[in-house]
Amino acid sequence: MKSTTRELPTTREPGGGPPGRDGPGVASVRRGIVGWLVSGQSSVVGLVLLTVVTWTIFGTVGSGFLTSFNLYSIGQLAARDAVLGMAQAILVVMARMNLAVGSVGAICVSLLGYMLVDAHIALPLAILVIVVAGVLASLLMGVVELKTGLSSFIVTLAFLSAYGGGALLLTRNANYEITSSVLGRLGSGTLVSAAVCPLVAVAVVCGVVVWLVYNKTAIGWKMLAVGANERAARASGVNTPRVLLAGYALSGLLCAVAALMEASYELNVNASLGTNWLLPSFIAVVLGGVALAGGDITVAGILLAALFYDSLQSGLTILNVPSYWLDLAEGLVLLAAVVADQMRRRRQSRVRHERRQRLTVAGGSASPA
DSSP states (O other), X not given: OOOBOOOOTTSOOOOOOSTTTTOTTTSOTTTHHHHHHTSGGGHHHHHHHHHHHHHHXXXXXXXXXXXXXXXXXXXXXXHHHHHHHHHHHHHHTTTOOOTTHHHHHHHHHHHHHXXXXXXXXXXXXXXXXXXXXXXXXXXXXXXXXXXXXXXXXXXXXXXXXXXXXXXXXXXXXXXXXXXXXXXXXXXXSOBSBTTOOHHHHHHHHHHHHHHHHHHHOHHHHHHHHHHHOHHHHHHTTOOHHHHHHHHXXXXXXXXXXXXXXXXXXXXXXXXXXXXXXXXHHHHHHHHTTOOTTXXXXXXXXXXXXXXXXXXXXXXXXXXXOOHHHXXXXXXXXXXXXXXXXXXXXXXXXXHHHHHHXXXXXXXXXXXXX
16 A cells, blocks of 8 residues: 555646656765655655664563553554544645544544443444544535635634534533443454454554545545646546545544544543544654645555554653653654655655756757757
8 A cells, every 4th residue: 555646637747756767867866865765655664664663672671562462552542543644634635634533533432422321322323323423524624615715724623623612512521431342342352463453453444445545446536636736636627526525524434433443442431532633643644654735645654654653652651751751752753754744845846847857958959950
């Protein structure tokens, strides 16, 4: 599941690849290695190396890091954060963002708790309801964006407060003690070994589905086209409002899945769930190599970024690092990822400029004197 970029003929030119792909003028010794390190193609390899180094360091200096119990906990959190990253990436691909991922999750988990604990509704029906609720809650944000013309930042920021406050108001922040054995096995059972949580399989399945959407379906191709150049996509016949709503719906669906995943291992839940989702969702996106400008997605990068991020958090916690240092680490990781994204965009812009220059020179030399 590597980086996916598709383009309409009239949209963005392809970005730069590894050194050598675009000719000796681009793959110079001076910047070839640095260019590859900040390119989208290197994100997966870089994250694998970072995760291996992180596990090696904390496994050596941190007692208990490589135990089955701790690896299991990392898997629980990384699986949820990977799904959150994909929910965020769906809109980032279209050059937008979803600041309300946590609030949509709060609505879903509140409904889940009410239906299972107070209304005694069967689990399959409850899951269906929260999935529909997540899709509709996210679709409403897309409709508001289209009708008002406001940016996704403003719209989702408003719904961040509206949904979060509404869930707390309606439930009065009541705690729901979920006793479903099926959910309990999903969030606290084992898969393959005692160190692997079944939620890891859920995250991988979600990743495969998202990868298939962008690689095998027309709607995924259109989402990439809208993110690459919305005006050109519209001129090429893409129904951009419909594509935008499809993206919001898919993002809401993944938020509902993330809420279900967290509820499966927390079991005691309330409407405050999701208040800490926003930063991990962006870290998984940016660190995973998804361009903030839109137009591409790296599903494998998102999965690995979530694993690296939660491994780092777990290792620092085992070393008894104070919580404020953990917050600082989160901010620095996000800042480093954003800087890498900016460097990647500058390099791609430089590659496109040099390609145009070469084509211009070639065209001039080929013309008759």
